[in-house]
Amino acid sequence: MTFGNQGPILGNTNPYGGSSPINRLVSAFHMLPGIGPRSAQRLAYHVLRSPASEAQELANALLDVKENIILCGSCQNLTIKSPCNLCDDNGRAQDLLCVVEEPLDVVAIERTGDFKGNYHVLHGVIAPRSGVGPEDLKIDELMKRLRSSDNTFKEVILATNPSTEGEATALYLAQLIHSLDLKVTRLARGLPTGSDVEYADIDTLGRALEFRHEI
Amino acid sequence: MSPRAPRVYSTRAIVLGQREFVEAAKVITILTPDVGKQDSVAKGVLKPKSRLAGHLEPGTYCDLELAVAKNLDIIREAQTISRFRASQQNLMQLTTLIYVLELVDKYTVDGTGSDLFEPLLVTLERLDRGINLSAVVHGFELTILEITGFRPSLDQCIHCLSSVDSVKANWSQDGGGIVCERCVSVIPDTSLIEPRVLKVLRAYQSWPYEESARIAIDSNLEAQLSRVMHGLMKAFAERDIKSADLLEEISWRNELSNGRGMS
Ligand SMILES: [Zn+2]
Ligand SMILES: [Zn+2]
Numbered sequence: 001m002t003f004g005n006q007g008p009i010l011g012n013t014n015p016y017g018g019s020s021p022i023n024r025l026v027s028a029f030h031m032l033p034g035i036g037p038r039s040a041q042r043l044a045y046h047v048l049r050s051p052a053s054e055a056q057e058l059a060n061a062l063l064d065v066k067e068n069i070i071l072c073g074s075c076q077n078l079t080i081k082s083p084c085n086l087c088d089d090n091g092r093a094q095d096l097l098c099v100v101e102e103p104l105d106v107v108a109i110e111r112t113g114d115f116k117g118n119y120h121v122l123h124g125v126i127a128p129r130s131g132v133g134p135e136d137l138k139i140d141e142l143m144k145r146l147r148s149s150d151n152t153f154k155e156v157i158l159a160t161n162p163s164t165e166g167e168a169t170a171l172y173l174a175q176l177i178h179s180l181d182l183k184v185t186r187l188a189r190g191l192p193t194g195s196d197v198e199y200a201d202i203d204t205l206g207r208a209l210e211f212r213h214e215i
Numbered sequence: 216m217s218p219r220a221p222r223v224y225s226t227r228a229i230v231l232g233q234r235e236f237v238e239a240a241k242v243i244t245i246l247t248p249d250v251g252k253q254d255s256v257a258k259g260v261l262k263p264k265s266r267l268a269g270h271l272e273p274g275t276y277c278d279l280e281l282a283v284a285k286n287l288d289i290i291r292e293a294q295t296i297s298r299f300r301a302s303q304q305n306l307m308q309l310t311t312l313i314y315v316l317e318l319v320d321k322y323t324v325d326g327t328g329s330d331l332f333e334p335l336l337v338t339l340e341r342l343d344r345g346i347n348l349s350a351v352v353h354g355f356e357l358t359i360l361e362i363t364g365f366r367p368s369l370d371q372c373i374h375c376l377s378s379v380d381s382v383k384a385n386w387s388q389d390g391g392g393i394v395c396e397r398c399v400s401v402i403p404d405t406s407l408i409e410p411r412v413l414k415v416l417r418a419y420q421s422w423p424y425e426e427s428a429r430i431a432i433d434s435n436l437e438a439q440l441s442r443v444m445h446g447l448m449k450a451f452a453e454r455d456i457k458s459a460d461l462l463e464e465i466s467w468r469n470e471l472s473n474g475r476g477m478s
Binding site for chain 1: 231232234235237238239260261262263265268269270271272273274298303304305306309310312313314316317320455456457458460461464465468469472
């Protein structure tokens with residue numbers, strides 16, 4: 001199969017336009033974060049050129065994720081069983097809890113190999129401009145964990161991003177957690193302002209964790 | 216110069232917000248003294264080594280160099296003038312900062328709001344000092360309403376325009392001001408406004424900041440001022456202002472935990 005000129009097949013360059021199967025796929029890819037119209041086209045054409053078995057595998061994997069991934073009842077991370085492997089691991093420090101914005105931040109911190117405590121995933125930050133308030137995050141779940149009679153955590157590390165919204169979320173949580181008389185710490189400066197824990201290099205992130213300070 | 220080189224311009228700007236865009240780029244919403252609110256693109260800011268990222272956080276006052284593009288102009292250089300560090304360390308100040316940015320965002324559309332630039336800048340500077348938050352934030356709310364044509368009527372009845380000197384008055388949120396005794400039956404949804412609240416709002420509206428900042432505000436009065444002003448800001452924006460609710464929640468919890476509010 002050759003596609004020569006891409007124009008006629010898509011009909012128009014508006015990725016949302018038209019209802020042909022390929023336009024539908026382009027639109028679907030375009031809805032993914034970070035994927036612009038051109039990348040969406042490239043991905044769609046890749047799928048079109050690859051064998052049916054590969055496309056089937058992609059479709060299955062997509063559905064599998066939606067059907068089988070759940071949130072851990074304890075740390076709220078993505079998992080296939082609850083409690084997740086991390087929460088189930090008694091070898092991890094039971095007195096240390098690290099609060100992060102997103103599941104990928106857990107991956108990034110685990111990659112440093114420097115942290116042996118437990119996690120709590122907020123699934124976002126307080127971002128009023130985007131309509132996200134504290135009630136939209138896993139804050140109630142966090143406070144329930146900390147207030148529970150079998151809470152063993154003595155220190156809570158706030159590892160939200162060093163962004164305006166990440167700082168606001170950390171300060172908000174610090175106010176809540178202080179009322180429980182627990183030690184609250186924040187990642188050390190060193191992670192550049194506006195950067196993302198998820199993308200930080202291993203050494204910088206490891207150091208930010210090691211030199212965390214009380215707030 | 217090559218004829219294809221893009222036109223480039225420099226401007227001071229205050230970052231109002233950002234959202235993720237394609238690849239590692241973000242759309243940065245800025246307020247500038249010449250254009251007002253505008254969206255622009257910052258490429259590569261999600262990459263850890265980005266030169267731009269640290270200068271484009273919401274609430275940053277910066278110098279920018281932008282290249283004119285077909286759709287959104289592209290930020291080529293960014294240099295922080297002030298990040299208002301003190302405001303970043305305190306929950307009430309930081310939430311107030313987020314609130315004033317949201318106000319500017321909700322009260323402008325693209326290409327408007329250039330006349331809000333200086334008032335916003337002054338407000339962020341005062342906020343950073345961490346004192347007289349009540350006069351700072353409510354003064355700014357009243358300034359926004361004034362500039363955008365929604366000046367609340369605090370001395371005159373909104374219906375018959377007769378002047379109301381007495382501080383005992385009725386309040387119409389949707390009408391944006393006070394209602395005299397005679398007109399109260401014809402204006403729907405009025406409520407009594409606390410005399411102290413009206414007095415302070417009049418001062419915030421007409422006195423210079425240096426004077427209005429001297430008024431002593433206890434936490435109870437501040438809670439009432441906030442309730443009236445938040446209601447007004449939401450009513451005229453005709454949409455929710457999410458950080459206003461957050462501010463009220465935080466003040467309320469401050470109040471519970473240590474018996475003092477903002478002052
Ligand atoms: Zn878990
Ligand atoms: Zn009247």
